[in-house]
Amino acid sequence: MGEVIVVTSGKGGVGKTTTTANLGTGLAQLGYKVSLVDADIGLRNLDVVLGLENRIVYDITDVTGGHCRMRQALIKDKRYDGLFLLPAAQTKDKSAVNPDQMKVLCEDLRQEFDFVIIDCPAGIEQGFRNAIAGADRAIVVTTPEVSAVRDADRIVGLLEAAELRDPKLIVNRVRYKMVKAGDMMSIDDIIDILAIDLLGVVPEDEMVVITTNRGEPVVSDDRCRSGAAYRNIVRRITGEQVPLLSLDEGGFMGKIRRMIGFK
Amino acid sequence: MNAVLEFITRIFNKDGVASKNVAKERLRLVLVHDRANVSPQLLQDLKADLIKVISSYLEIDEEALEVNFENSENQVALIANIPVKNVRRPVS
Numbered sequence: 035m036g037e038v039i040v041v042t043s044g045k046g047g048v049g050k051t052t053t054t055a056n057l058g059t060g061l062a063q064l065g066y067k068v069s070l071v072d073a074d075i076g077l078r079n080l081d082v083v084l085g086l087e088n089r090i091v092y093d094i095t096d097v098t099g100g101h102c103r104m105r106q107a108l109i110k111d112k113r114y115d116g117l118f119l120l121p122a123a124q125t126k127d128k129s130a131v132n133p134d135q136m137k138v139l140c141e142d143l144r145q146e147f148d149f150v151i152i153d154c155p156a157g158i159e160q161g162f163r164n165a166i167a168g169a170d171r172a173i174v175v176t177t178p179e180v181s182a183v184r185d186a187d188r189i190v191g192l193l194e195a196a197e198l199r200d201p202k203l204i205v206n207r208v209r210y211k212m213v214k215a216g217d218m219m220s221i222d223d224i225i226d227i228l229a230i231d232l233l234g235v236v237p238e239d240e241m242v243v244i245t246t247n248r249g250e251p252v253v254s255d256d257r258c259r260s261g262a263a264y265r266n267i268v269r270r271i272t273g274e275q276v277p278l279l280s281l282d283e284g285g286f287m288g289k290i291r292r293m294i295g296f297k
Numbered sequence: 298m299n300a301v302l303e304f305i306t307r308i309f310n311k312d313g314v315a316s317k318n319v320a321k322e323r324l325r326l327v328l329v330h331d332r333a334n335v336s337p338q339l340l341q342d343l344k345a346d347l348i349k350v351i352s353s354y355l356e357i358d359e360e361a362l363e364v365n366f367e368n369s370e371n372q373v374a375l376i377a378n379i380p381v382k383n384v385r386r387p388v389s
Binding site for chain 1: 315316318320323325327331332
């Protein structure tokens with residue numbers, strides 16, 4: 035019996051889809067069987083982030099509507115053994131699926147997969163309610179900005195109201211230099227405000243843009259810091275204790291060390 | 298050139314408050330309202346009801362009445378400041 039995890043944030047553009055893609059890929063690289071579910075119906079994106087956009091035949095609404103079997107709709111990622119995607123529908127809206135159907139879908143998926151990771155749409159309306167309906171636990175993604183943290187706080191409240199207790203936080207796109215200069219809220223500041231457990235911190239990194247351009251999640255890139263951050267988060271999800279990545283870039287020498295392959 | 302300018306404005310930044318502290322303080326305040334699920338309308342209604350109830354016992358300065366939520370140490374408190382003008386005499 036696998037575990038169903040929903041990745042949510044309230045605010046759009048903080049990195050839910052990127053996080054979902056990287057956690058899924060990372061877990062698959064560790065040998066787990068993973069199904070990623072794009073619950074953002076009408077604004078399908080997880081497929082392009084994963085580089086699987088050309089292989090979609092059926093989507094989530096075909097499964098919930100009984101037009102095809104689950105097996106037919108799941109796209110197997112050929113690069114990573116054990117990684118599958120259930121894409122969202124692009125031409126329908128959020129009301130094409132309801133929370134009860136999502137619960138059934140998640141129950142079906144957890145029979146076959148170790149992890150089912152759901153990419154939640156932005157907002158707090160039906161798309162959000164669908165995405166969290168079948169989840170066992172939630173990951174809240176935020177960035178160190180007032181708007182994102184405020185929305186994260188709202189989401190934490192709504193998750194608790196839906197009996198999804200103890201959500202875990204990922205702080206994305208942290209710029210260490212700005213934190214150091216006192217121009218960006220630190221991880222401690224954010225934890226202080228949201229009062230939930232930290233699952234991980236991902237530094238701002240151009241490599242995320244570059245790898246996403248190619249449709250390859252950054253977690254499989256061994257050289258960059260964001261990839262390392264995602265790999266640590268993945269290990270924490272599997273229950274391993276992994277210390278937080280130092281956000282300090284280590285100055286000039288640190289850069290050189292990283293260039294020649296020392297972490 | 299830009300970097301130099303930035304550096305100079307930073308040095309002469311007279312406010313002296315790191316912008317992250319501003320962000321944190323603003324968030325704190327806005328979340329007090331968010332979490333209490335209080336709209337300005339609700340606060341107005343609450344105020345009106347308070348005036349109604351208290352007025353039957355005390356004569357209060359309705360204009361100066363303040364009702365607000367305050368946040369301290371992870372706790373939200375409803376703080377009402379109600380200036381009393383006069384105590385009404387018992388009717389009987």
